Amino acid sequence: MDNDSSIKGALKWTTSAEVVAKIISPITTMVLARLLDPSAFGVVATVNMVISLAEVFSDAGFQKYIVQRQFSDEKKEDMSICVAFWTNMAITVFAFLLIVINNATIADAVGSSGYGLVLIVASLSLPTLCIAS
Numbered sequence: 001m002d003n004d005s006s007i008k009g010a011l012k013w014t015t016s017a018e019v020v021a022k023i024i025s026p027i028t029t030m031v032l033a034r035l036l037d038p039s040a041f042g043v044v045a046t047v048n049m050v051i052s053l054a055e056v057f058s059d060a061g062f063q064k065y066i067v068q069r070q071f072s073d074e075k076k077e078d079m080s081i082c083v084a085f086w087t088n089m090a091i092t093v094f095a096f097l098l099i100v101i102n103n104a105t106i107a108d109a110v111g112s113s114g115y116g117l118v119l120i121v122a123s124l125s126l127p128t129l130c131i132a133s
Contacts, residue, residue: 046110047122054099054126058092092126099123 033041062084071077099106100123103116112118 043112043115043118046107046112047115047118050099050106050110050119051122051125054092054095054123055129058088058095058126058129062088089127092129096123096126099126 029045032044036044066077066081066084069080071080100120103119107113107116107119
């Protein structure tokens with residue numbers, strides 16, 4: 001029965017975290033739309049788009065693999081977790097550096113010319129998201 005209660009607890013926390021994560025984004029967007037003038041909100045929206053795209057590429061699906069995989073022993077599981085973390089971190093840092101190096105080009109491409117520095121500052125969140133996931 002102890003296993004049953006831990007599964008229910010994990011399910012409760014996972015579900016709560018997903019719901020909160022899905023709710024915060026639209027609420028934040030609505031608040032920013034009310035507080036910022038249209039041109040500033042446009043910059044925020046394009047920056048969020050670039051960061052979201054970088055997150056898609058940096059999330060290589062390692063977490064899903066580790067959760068779904070049945071490991072034969074704890075050592076193999078620890079090794080897989082370590083490889084997944086460092087590979088995900090390397091991909092994320094590569095995406096961050098790509099944004100830093102090409103910030104002006106990316107800003108021009110998404111219609112926010114002159115806001116390359118804003119892209120760099122926003123992309124600082126990429127490695128922290130990698131650590132959190």
